[in-house]
Amino acid sequence: MERYKPDIYQKDIFHIDYSSLYQKGIRVLLFDLDNTVGTLAEKKPTQEVMELFSKLKKKFTCFLLSNSLKYRVKPFGEALQIPHLSMAMKPMGWRVKKFLKKNDISLDQVAIIGDQFMTDMALGYRLQVLRIYVDPLTSKDYKITSFNRYREKKIMKRYEQLKLFERGKYYG
Numbered sequence: 001m002e003r004y005k006p007d008i009y010q011k012d013i014f015h016i017d018y019s020s021l022y023q024k025g026i027r028v029l030l031f032d033l034d035n036t037v038g039t040l041a042e043k044k045p046t047q048e049v050m051e052l053f054s055k056l057k058k059k060f061t062c063f064l065l066s067n068s069l070k071y072r073v074k075p076f077g078e079a080l081q082i083p084h085l086s087m088a089m090k091p092m093g094w095r096v097k098k099f100l101k102k103n104d105i106s107l108d109q110v111a112i113i114g115d116q117f118m119t120d121m122a123l124g125y126r127l128q129v130l131r132i133y134v135d136p137l138t139s140k141d142y143k144i145t146s147f148n149r150y151r152e153k154k155i156m157k158r159y160e161q162l163k164l165f166e167r168g169k170y171y172g
């Protein structure tokens with residue numbers, strides 16, 4: 001039951017308390033792209049996102065990890081000037097682990113931030129890193145994600161019964 005449960009749940013990437021993450025020893029932030037950093041309609045980061053990352057980069061090493069293709073991920077990574085991994089194969093860990101190793105990152109300082117249980121939170125569980133769940137920016141998803149959302153809803157319901165997670169009740 002623990003597999004998808006976030007450690008922290010916030011409305012979006014702007015509401016996360018980054019200084020408390022820093023105090024916890026977190027130095028590396030792994031961001032999902034679609035519906036976390038940008039909507040599917042956006043081809044590059046908004047001004048607001050650009051400003052957030054320029055602040056974050058002063059304290060944290062930031063990465064983009066996306067299951068999307070390179071043409072989708074690259075413009076965001078380049079605009080934000082952060083390393084990015086496309087076709088990350090979340091929730092499987094091997095590509096991400098290799099990518100982190102290449103970038104000299106040890107997992108004990110890492111938090112993963114994303115809008116999906118089945119990919120982002122499940123990967124966080126596999127890597128045993130801090131998991132931060134945010135509401136999706138829009139309800140418009142890729143087809144494969146819509147299927148995952150269906151499963152996600154069921155899990156959320158179960159979590160709600162166990163009082164582990166409730167959508168709209170932010171914490172952390």
Ligand SMILES: [Mg+2]
Nearest residue numbers: 032034035115
């Ligand atoms: Mg996403």
